[in-house]
Amino acid sequence: MLPRTYDEQICSVARALEVVGERWTMLVIRDAFRGKTRFAQFERSVGAPKKVLADRLERLVEEGVLERRLYQERPERYEYLLTKKGRSLWRVLAQLIFWGDEHYPAEGGRPQLLKHIGCGGRADARFHCMKCGAELERHDIELVPGPGLKAAVAGLGAV
Amino acid sequence: MLPRTYDEQICSVARALEVVGERWTMLVIRDAFRGKTRFAQFERSVGAPKKVLADRLERLVEEGVLERRLYQERPERYEYLLTKKGRSLWRVLAQLIFWGDEHYPAEGGRPQLLKHIGCGGRADARFHCMKCGAELERHDIELVPGPGLKAAVAGLGAV
Numbered sequence: 068m069l070p071r072t073y074d075e076q077i078c079s080v081a082r083a084l085e086v087v088g089e090r091w092t093m094l095v096i097r098d099a100f101r102g103k104t105r106f107a108q109f110e111r112s113v114g115a116p117k118k119v120l121a122d123r124l125e126r127l128v129e130e131g132v133l134e135r136r137l138y139q140e141r142p143e144r145y146e147y148l149l150t151k152k153g154r155s156l157w158r159v160l161a162q163l164i165f166w167g168d169e170h171y172p173a174e175g176g177r178p179q180l181l182k183h184i185g186c187g188g189r190a191d192a193r194f195h196c197m198k199c200g201a202e203l204e205r206h207d208i209e210l211v212p213g214p215g216l217k218a219a220v221a222g223l224g225a226v
Numbered sequence: 227m228l229p230r231t232y233d234e235q236i237c238s239v240a241r242a243l244e245v246v247g248e249r250w251t252m253l254v255i256r257d258a259f260r261g262k263t264r265f266a267q268f269e270r271s272v273g274a275p276k277k278v279l280a281d282r283l284e285r286l287v288e289e290g291v292l293e294r295r296l297y298q299e300r301p302e303r304y305e306y307l308l309t310k311k312g313r314s315l316w317r318v319l320a321q322l323i324f325w326g327d328e329h330y331p332a333e334g335g336r337p338q339l340l341k342h343i344g345c346g347g348r349a350d351a352r353f354h355c356m357k358c359g360a361e362l363e364r365h366d367i368e369l370v371p372g373p374g375l376k377a378a379v380a381g382l383g384a385v
Contacts (some may be wrong), residue, residue, distance in 0.1 A: 077337045077378045079326030080256045080319065081249075086330075087322075088249035090240075097239045152329055158351060159325055160239065162318040163246075167238030170311055171245075178236045192317055193352045193361070202352070219236045 086130045087156065091115040092123050093163070096149075096156055099133065100210050104146040132156070157205045158194070165192050175218025180211050245289045246315065250274040251282050252322070255308075255315055258292065259369050263305040291315070316364045317353070324351050334377025339370050 087093055094113040103109060110120055124147055127133040132153040138146045161181055168177050181190040184207055188198025196203055246252055253272040262268060269279055283306055286292040291312040297305045320340055327336050340349040343366055347357025355362055 077332050077374055078256070079323045079330065079332070079337055081253060081326075082330040082332075083322045083326035084249040084252055088247075088252055090243040090247035093243055093247055094240060097237070155328065156325060159318065159321040162321050163242045164238045166315060166318055167240075167242035169314065171238065171241040173236050173238070173241075178238055193354075195352075215236055 083159075086126070086132065087159070089123070091119055092127065093160070095120070095123055095127065096132070096153065097160060097210075099147065099149045099153065100157065100160060104148055106145075106147075109147075127153070154205050157208065160210075161190065161194070161208075162192070173215035173219070176214035178213055178215035178219070180213040182209050182211050183207055184209050242318075245285070245291065246318070248282070250278055251286065252319070254279070254282055254286065255291070255312065256319060256369075258306065258308045258312065259316065259319060263307060265304075265306075268306075286312070313364050316367065319369075320349065320353070320367075321351070332374035332378070335373035337372055337374035337378070339372040341368050341370050342366055343368050 087096065091113055094115075095109055098109055098112050103112060106120070106124070109115075109124070110117065113120060115123070124133065124135075128135045128147070130152075131150055133147045134150050135145045135147055138144055164179065164181060182188070183190060183196040183198065183201060183203055185201065186196060186199045188196040190203050190208055191197050194203045195201065196207075201207065246255065250272055253274075254268055257268055257271050262271060265279070265283070268274075268283070269276065272279060274282070283292065283294075287294045287306070289311075290309055292306045293309050294304050294306055297303055323338065323340060341347070342349060342355040342357065342360060342362055344360065345355060345358045347355040349362050349367060350356050353362045354360065355366075360366065
């Protein structure tokens with residue numbers, strides 16, 4: 068009989084999830100794709116307790132998903148940037164967005180859009196541009212606020 | 227200033243992760259895609275404590291990702307099957323596999339393969355068959371043991 072953790076050791080999903088399989092972690096990665104780099108930015112947006120967020124950032128640096136870089140000397144301040152390995156998570160993130168959009172639609176439309184930088188069209192689930200048909204790679208795509216996010220911001224403004 | 231949980235509420239990623247953003251949960255979904263349906267099967271393969279596994283299964287049923295079905299009356303026994311919503315997670319799972327394969331390669335090759343049922347070719351990151359070029363949908367694909375899993379099984383056998 069195989070040991071109980073057998074599947075764990077040799078499964079790509081399990082190994083991937085050891086690194087990114089935690090809600091706060093994927094939210095940090097989402098924010099890094101949106102261009103956030105600093106602890107305070109992640110803290111405000113992700114909403115995780117400081118200690119948890121610090122742990123997650125440290126783990127992502129250890130795993131080579133994020134790179135830690137000094138941006139201020141006195142006092143010492145660091146920022147966190149996606150590495151090549153981190154950027155290659157864009158397809159996982161994109162599929163999570165598509166699944167969330169389909170099954171948990173936000174009032175007012177999609178909260179965020181995966182846009183083709185070249186022509187402004189949206190990416191489909193096969194990472195083609197829905198407008199011009201181009202095969203999109205990571206550097207062709209940006210994650211931008213969609214109508215759902217704008218509607219929510221407007222709604223908060225009216226309160 | 228926006229509330230701290232603002233992004234949480236209207237982000238597709240955050241909403242998706244509220245349901246599947248936990249390591250055990252995605253491993254349960256992986257196993258469901260491999261055809262596992264019963265508590266004991268998930269328990270053996272996922273390796274989560276009984277209570278945690280029971281919680282995760284219940285949550286996935288509540289969210290409509292899994293469907294609970296009576297398969298034995300005395301004693302009452304249930305099995306868990308992917309719903310349409312659950313099956314639509316296949317693209318997220320596939321991208322996790324691709325990322326894991328790339329960055330955490332197993333000795334002996336890929337532990338699992340996303341295969342085109344029609345011709346046996348592997349799926350690429352755009353969900354095309356690498357052999358015949360077909361555009362693959364969920365029903366065209368199966369998750370099967372790859373050389374990495376076979377090598378590991380052989381290795382255990384030799385101990």
